[in-house]
Amino acid sequence: MDINVRGCSSSSSATTQSDVEDSLDLRRGPWTVEEDLTLINYISNHGEGRWNSLARCAGLKRTGKSCRLRWLNYLRPDVRRGNITLEEQLLILELHSRWGNRWSKIAQHLPGRTDNEIKNYWRTRVQKHAKQLKCDVNSKQFKDTMRYLWMPRLVERIQAAAATSSASGSNTTTTTTTSHHHLYNNNNNSNSSYNNNNSSNNSSYNNQELTTATQILPVGRGAFINSSFTPENSSTGASSDSMASDMRDYYTFQANNNNYQNTQNAHMNYPDSQTNLSGYFNQELAYQGSDQHQQQQNNMWFGGGEDIVENSWNVEDLWFLQQQLMHGN
DNA sequence: AAGTACCCCAACCGCTGAAAC
DNA sequence: TGTTTCAGCGGTTGGGGTACT
Structure with missing residues (x-):
C-alpha cells in the first residue's frame, strides 16, 4: 500500500x-x-x-x-450523549421497521445521535428483549409486537409525560441527555464552524424531535393499520403532509378516544382487555400483587418514575408481550 | 469484602462503493 | 479504463463499570 x-x-x-x-x-x-x-x-x-x-x-x-x-x-460538538428519550426510542423503532439495520440512515433522523449509539441501543435493548421473549428480532411476531403494541404505548407514555409536565407547569423535560462538550469548553470558538442547531437548546431540540416524529411515524389511523405499508413504499411519502396530518390525527384521536384501539383489534384480533390500554392497565394491575407495587407501576406508566425515561421495557412489558406471543397469533 | 455475571459502549474489523490517479 | 486508495457502513469485540450473590 x-x-x-x-x-x-x-x-x-x-x-x-x-x-x-x-x-x-x-x-x-x-x-x-x-x-x-x-x-x-x-x-x-x-x-x-x-x-x-x-x-x-x-x-x-x-x-x-x-x-x-x-x-x-x-x-463532534453536536454529539448528544445520555439516555435515549422516549421520542427517540419511538423513532428508532419506527425507522428500523422501515429501513432495517441502516444505522446511519436512522441516525440522520435523530440529530446528535450517532449510528454507533443507535446500533448499540438496538443491540443491547431491543435485541435483548427479543431474546427474552424467545423470538427472533426480525420475526414478524416481534415486529408486529413492536408496531402494534410497543410503539402505541410509547406514544402513550410520551403523551403522559407531556401531560404531567404541562400539568405541573414546569419547563422541565424528561430527557436526561447531555451535550458532550467537556473537551470543548476551552475551544468554543471552534463550534461555530460546525455548529448543529440542536446542540445547545434542549427544549427546542425536543420540539423539533416531536415534530420529526409527527412527520414520519406511520402510525396514524390510516397508515397504522394499512397492511400495504412497507418499508419500501413508505419511504417517499413518509414525510408528506398527509403523514403529518395522520400523526396529528393520531395524537388527538388517541388522546380523546380510546376507540382507536378498535382499529388495532380489527387488524390484530386481540382481545379487548389486552389491546385496550385501560384494559391492559387493569390486567397489569390485577397481575400485580401489592398496593405498593401497584403504586410504583402507576407512577411508571404515567410519568412518575424514572423508568419512563430510562427504559420503556420492563418486567411487566415482557410478561404481557409473552402472553401476546403465546396467545395472540 | 470478594467473586461473578451482566450491561454498556468505545473502538476495531472487514467489506463495499466512490473517488482519485 | 483499470487499479488503487479512501470514506463510510454494519458487525463484532473487549474493557470498564455496576449489580448481584
Whole structure:
C-alpha cells in the first residue's frame, strides 16, 4: 500500500494495513485526552476530511479511520450523549421497521445521535428483549409486537409525560441527555464552524424531535393499520403532509378516544382487555400483587418514575408481550 | 469484602462503493 | 479504463463499570 498521500509526506513499503500500522507505530485502543485535544484543535483549524492525511498532519499515531470514528462518535460538538428519550426510542423503532439495520440512515433522523449509539441501543435493548421473549428480532411476531403494541404505548407514555409536565407547569423535560462538550469548553470558538442547531437548546431540540416524529411515524389511523405499508413504499411519502396530518390525527384521536384501539383489534384480533390500554392497565394491575407495587407501576406508566425515561421495557412489558406471543397469533 | 455475571459502549474489523490517479 | 486508495457502513469485540450473590 502506498501511503504517500496528498498533503503530508510519509512513505512506507508496507503492503497491508497491519504492516502499515506496525511500520508507523500506530496506536490502538482508547484515546487519551492529549490525542483528543490534538484532533479537536486540528479539525477546528483545518476542518474535517481526508482522514488519513489528517491523522498524519495532526501528528496523531492513529489511522484515519480511527480519527474519523473518534471525531464522529465522540468529539463532534453536536454529539448528544445520555439516555435515549422516549421520542427517540419511538423513532428508532419506527425507522428500523422501515429501513432495517441502516444505522446511519436512522441516525440522520435523530440529530446528535450517532449510528454507533443507535446500533448499540438496538443491540443491547431491543435485541435483548427479543431474546427474552424467545423470538427472533426480525420475526414478524416481534415486529408486529413492536408496531402494534410497543410503539402505541410509547406514544402513550410520551403523551403522559407531556401531560404531567404541562400539568405541573414546569419547563422541565424528561430527557436526561447531555451535550458532550467537556473537551470543548476551552475551544468554543471552534463550534461555530460546525455548529448543529440542536446542540445547545434542549427544549427546542425536543420540539423539533416531536415534530420529526409527527412527520414520519406511520402510525396514524390510516397508515397504522394499512397492511400495504412497507418499508419500501413508505419511504417517499413518509414525510408528506398527509403523514403529518395522520400523526396529528393520531395524537388527538388517541388522546380523546380510546376507540382507536378498535382499529388495532380489527387488524390484530386481540382481545379487548389486552389491546385496550385501560384494559391492559387493569390486567397489569390485577397481575400485580401489592398496593405498593401497584403504586410504583402507576407512577411508571404515567410519568412518575424514572423508568419512563430510562427504559420503556420492563418486567411487566415482557410478561404481557409473552402472553401476546403465546396467545395472540 | 470478594467473586461473578451482566450491561454498556468505545473502538476495531472487514467489506463495499466512490473517488482519485 | 483499470487499479488503487479512501470514506463510510454494519458487525463484532473487549474493557470498564455496576449489580448481584
